[in-house]
Amino acid sequence: MSRTIALRDVSKRYGRESYAVERVSLTVEPGEFLVLLGPSGCGKSTVLRMIAGLEDITEGELYLDGEYANHVPPRERDIAMVFQSFALYPNMTSRANIGFPLRLRDPATDHEPQIEATARMLAIEDLLDRYPGQLSGGERQRVAMGRALSRHPSVFLMDEPLSSLDAKLRGHLRAEIARLTEELGVTTVYVTHDQAEVMSLGHRVAVMRGGVLQQVSSPRDAYALPSNVFVAAFIGTPRISLLEAVVHAPLDAGMSLDLGGQRLALPEPLSIDHQLLRIQQGRPVVVGLRSETVRIAPPSQARPGEVAMRGIVEHVEYQGHEALVHVNTGSRPAVVADLESARPPAAPGHRRRPHGNSLGPLGRRVMGRLSGAVATLEPPQSSSAGDAGVDPDRRGVRSDLVVRTGPQVRVRAGAQVPLLVDLAQLYVFDHAGRRICPAPDGLPDLEE
Numbered sequence: 001m002s003r004t005i006a007l008r009d010v011s012k013r014y015g016r017e018s019y020a021v022e023r024v025s026l027t028v029e030p031g032e033f034l035v036l037l038g039p040s041g042c043g044k045s046t047v048l049r050m051i052a053g054l055e056d057i058t059e060g061e062l063y064l065d066g067e068y069a070n071h072v073p074p075r076e077r078d079i080a081m082v083f084q085s086f087a088l089y090p091n092m093t094s095r096a097n098i099g100f101p102l103r104l105r106d107p108a109t110d111h112e113p114q115i116e117a118t119a120r121m122l123a124i125e126d127l128l129d130r131y132p133g134q135l136s137g138g139e140r141q142r143v144a145m146g147r148a149l150s151r152h153p154s155v156f157l158m159d160e161p162l163s164s165l166d167a168k169l170r171g172h173l174r175a176e177i178a179r180l181t182e183e184l185g186v187t188t189v190y191v192t193h194d195q196a197e198v199m200s201l202g203h204r205v206a207v208m209r210g211g212v213l214q215q216v217s218s219p220r221d222a223y224a225l226p227s228n229v230f231v232a233a234f235i236g237t238p239r240i241s242l243l244e245a246v247v248h249a250p251l252d253a254g255m256s257l258d259l260g261g262q263r264l265a266l267p268e269p270l271s272i273d274h275q276l277l278r279i280q281q282g283r284p285v286v287v288g289l290r291s292e293t294v295r296i297a298p299p300s301q302a303r304p305g306e307v308a309m310r311g312i313v314e315h316v317e318y319q320g321h322e323a324l325v326h327v328n329t330g331s332r333p334a335v336v337a338d339l340e341s342a343r344p345p346a347a348p349g350h351r352r353r354p355h356g357n358s359l360g361p362l363g364r365r366v367m368g369r370l371s372g373a374v375a376t377l378e379p380p381q382s383s384s385a386g387d388a389g390v391d392p393d394r395r396g397v398r399s400d401l402v403v404r405t406g407p408q409v410r411v412r413a414g415a416q417v418p419l420l421v422d423l424a425q426l427y428v429f430d431h432a433g434r435r436i437c438p439a440p441d442g443l444p445d446l447e448e
C-alpha cells in the first residue's frame with residue numbers, strides 16, 4: 001500500500017529565526033519517487049521531518065491520503081525513515097535490528113519469515129547474525145534500509161542515505177533503492193544535495209533554494225527547461241556556463257547578445273524564442289550555454305544555427321571518454337547566489353528578491369505567477385573595483401565557458417581556439433534570474 005502526501009503552503013520557522021521553509025506546496029502521488037534537491041541548509045530535511053511528524057508545521061497543512069495530518073503523532077503515520085547516519089542498535093544483530101519494529105508492533109508473532117524475506121530483497125541474508133560493528137558502511141546502510149522496510153511502510157522518507165558512502169558503493173545502492181521502491185510501489189521522498197542522484201532516481205525532482213521551492217518537474221525538464229538560473233546552474237555536470245550579456249535589437253539590423261568582448265549574432269530568420277528577446281532590448285540578461293552547446297571548430301564548418309566565437313584555452317580536463325575544455329572568451333561570468341552554501345544573511349541594502357513594484361505591468365504579472373519561486377543574481381559588480389565583489393570562489397579563475405569535446409580533440413592551455421555555438425540550445429535569463437529563452441509556457445499576453 002502506498003499513499004499520497006500533500007503539502008499546502010507549508011512553512012517552518014525555528015523560534016524567531018527567519019523561515020527555514022517558506023510556503024511549500026507539493027503533492028507526491030502514490031508510488032511516486034520524488035527527490036528533494038538543493039544546497040546545504042535550503043530546508044530539505046526540515047520538509048522531510050515535517051512529513052514524518054518529527055517537526056511541527058508553523059503554517060500550512062499536511063494531508064496524508066487527503067486527511068489533515070498536521071497533528072497526527074509520528075508513530076500513527078505509517079512512515080519509515082532512513083537517515084544519513086546508520087541508526088542501528090549496536091548490541092543487536094542485523095536480524096534483531098530488522099525485526100525490532102515488527103516486535104514493537106506485534107510482540108507475540110514470529111517475525112522470522114518477514115525478516116528473511118526483507119534480507120533476501122536486500123541481498124543481506126549472510127549478514128543477519130552479525131552485529132553492526134562487524135559490517136561495512138554499505139552493509140550497515142542496507143540493514144538500516146531493511147529495518148525501515150520490514151514492516152511495509154506506506155511512505156518511505158530517506159535523508160541523504162548514501163552520502164557517507166564511497167562513490168562506487170553509492171552507485172550500487174542507488175540502483176538498488178530504485179529497484180526496491182519500484183518493486184514495492186511505496187511513495188518515497190528522497191533528500192539529497194547530489195544532483196547526480198536526481199537523474200538516476202527520481203520520477204520527479206523538487207529543487208529548493210533558501211527554503212523556497214524553485215521547480216517541480218521531471219529530471220529531464222529540470223535540465224532542459226529550468227525555470228530560473230538557479231535551477232539551471234544547480235542541475236547538470238559540468239555546470240552550465242553563465243555569462244552576463246546585453247540584448248541588442250536595433251530596428252535596422254540583426255539582433256545580437258553582447259557579451260562584452262564578443263557578440264552572439266542571433267541567426268536570421270529569428271526563431272520565436274529569439275524574437276521574444278526583443279523586449280529585453282538594452283537590458284542586462286544572463287546567457288546560459290551548456291557544455292554540449294559549444295564545439296571547437298572553425299567558422300567554415302558552421303552548421304545552420306551555429307555562430308562563431310573564439311577563446312583562449314585555460315585548461316583541459318581529460319575524463320577518458322571525453323574532455324572538458326575550459327575557455328576564456330573575455331566575457332563576464334554571472335554569479336548566482338546560494339548555489340553551494342546555506343543562505344547568506346542579506347547584506348544591508350541587498351534585496352534578496354526582486355520587487356514587483358519596479359517591474360511594470362508585464363513584469364508584475366510574471367512575478368505574480370512565479371511568486372516565491374525566483375532566484376536572484378548578485379548585484380552588478382563594479383568593474384573598476386578589481387576583484388572586489390567577485391564571488392571569492394571564482395577569483396583567479398579566468399575561464400568563463402566549458403566546452404565538452406571528444407577525447408581525440410587535442411588542444412593545449414594558452415592556445416586560441418575557434419568556437420561554434422548552437423544558438424538553438426541557447427538559454428537566456430532576465431535580470432531577476434527567470435528563464436526567458438526558451439520562452440516559458442503560458443507566457444502572459446504580450447499585447448497588454
Ligand SMILES: Nc1ncnc2c1ncn2[C@@H]1O[C@H](COP(=O)(O)OP(=O)(O)OP(=O)(O)O)[C@@H](O)[C@H]1O
Nearest residue numbers: 014017020039040041042043044045046047193342
Ligand atoms: N532545530 C533547529 N533550530 C534552528 N534552526 C534550524 C534547526 N534545524 C534546522 N535549522 C535551520 O533551518 C535551515 C534548513 O535546515 P535543513 O536541515 O532543513 O536544511 P537541509 O537543506 O536539509 O541542509 P543539509 O543538506 O545541510 O542537511 C537551516 O538554515 C538550518 O540552520
